[in-house]
Amino acid sequence: MNRLVPLGILALAILAFATLMLVIAPAVQIRGMTATPGLKPYTEQQMRGRAQYVSQGCVYCHSQQPRSVDQAPDAERGWGRASVASDYVNDRPHQLGTMRTGPDLFNVGARLPSRDWHLTHLYQPRAIFDWSIMPGYPYLFELKARAAPGDVVISLPSQYRPDTGVVVARPEALDLVAYLQGLDHSYPVPPTAVRDDGYSEPGEPR
Missing domain, CATH: 1.10.760.10 (Cytochrome c-like domain)
Structure with a gap:
């Protein structure tokens, strides 16, 4: 019984960490993001x-x-x-x-x-x-x-x-x-753009 409490706390901590890293942090990162210059809206x-x-x-x-x-x-x-x-x-x-x-x-x-x-x-x-x-x-x-x-x-x-x-x-x-x-993304991207795989463009800190 005494082990259930620390196990429960550990499970909640893991869940909170995963939520922070996989949900909250990405949401903050992309909030207010504007389209890459050169990207045209769909007709x-x-x-x-x-x-x-x-x-x-x-x-x-x-x-x-x-x-x-x-x-x-x-x-x-x-x-x-x-x-x-x-x-x-x-x-x-x-x-x-x-x-x-x-x-x-x-x-x-x-x-x-x-x-x-x-x-x-x-x-x-x-x-x-x-x-x-x-x-x-x-x-x-x-x-x-x-x-x-x-x-x-x-x-x-x-x-x-x-x-x-x-x-x-x-x-x-x-x-x-x-x-x-219309799938033409050959325009250049700004050097601070965030890659969709979680990395920044070359020259930016990772």
Whole structure:
């Protein structure tokens, strides 16, 4: 019985310390944080596309958090600079991701700016990479006998084209691609920026 009291005190102390370090301290650190200079707010279409990104579960296979050079060769992979906390000011909820079955998408709009590329890739990834294991999203598209004015027709290799008619993008596909095109964080960050992994930028105290 006498041991229960110190054990209880120790457990509460550990809980208080964890709460301080993992909840309170980060909240104080980011309170009042403003967007990184150069970060553009999402347009209405990009916000709709972001909702599609969330609903389609893209976060389960793609991250949006390139690591620093001392942690991973993400920059060598062409994924861009290491992300910082203020890059995510406009994100509710954030889509950092924990898996990289596919490449990081933090800068996909900078390295792959083509709308046609993204639409083809969404409809049938193997039309671009025959080794891809990414699922296609044909329900974001529509098969029509002929394109109507304003329709965006998807460019497909012969083996993936329908026997008759054309494949056109639904608004949901166009919105999702607009969001992906907007993922461009190639602007520089201030030297005092806080990296999302808890470290400061090079030259700042850690």
